[in-house]
Amino acid sequence: MIVVYIIASFEYSPYLEATLKKLEEKEIKQDQVIALPLDRRSEEKRVLESVNLSAGSSGLDYAFFLGLIFMLLGTIYGFVLTMGPVIWGLIGLAIGFLTGILVEKFIKNRRIKKRKKLNMNTAEVFLAINCKLEQKETIEKILLDNGALAIGHYTK
Structure with missing residues (x-):
């Protein structure tokens, strides 16, 4: 007698329960x-953070960019305001930097x-089924009809 092991992956859903019920009906x-x-x-993966840092992006990109823009605007408009361009440039730098941190x-x-949200919706369940060679086609059809993401088999 030839034994077949069928492995299938499913998203956790009511279709999984229906699959198990249909398998019971097929003996x-x-x-x-x-x-x-x-x-x-x-927990969050740390590999992606190190990849982003090595690619030249950091957590302060927006802060530096907005700090520069606000400092430039503060310096330009500081010539017509009372405290002068240097003070308004520093005020603009601080406001832009803090705004950039908030945006980030x-x-x-x-x-x-x-x-x-994506991780919560995609919980997976693996089914491992031990059956006879004659039942293989029927079981694979049941699994595919009920939304199996992937199917593999091993014949022993």
Whole structure:
């Protein structure tokens, strides 16, 4: 008797439950099926941060850029204001730098929220099914009809 191991990945959804029910109807016993949910990492990856830093981007790009622009504007308009161009240039630098930091934090928070939302929606479950060679085609059809993301098999 030839034994086949079929591995399929699913997003966690009601289709997974329907798949398990249909496999039971096709005389696949519960001890022949293993459902393994994958845990998502809760901490941020550090590799991407080091890649961004080596690519020349930093967390203060907006702060430096806006500081420069506001300093330039403060210096230009400081000639007509009372305290003079130097003081208004320094005030513009401080305001621009702080505005840039706030913009950078806002953008970073939006990216983190978007990434968390994507990670929450894509929890995966792997099904491992031990069956006979004659049942292989039927089981693969059931898995594909119920939204399996990927299917692989191993014949022993």
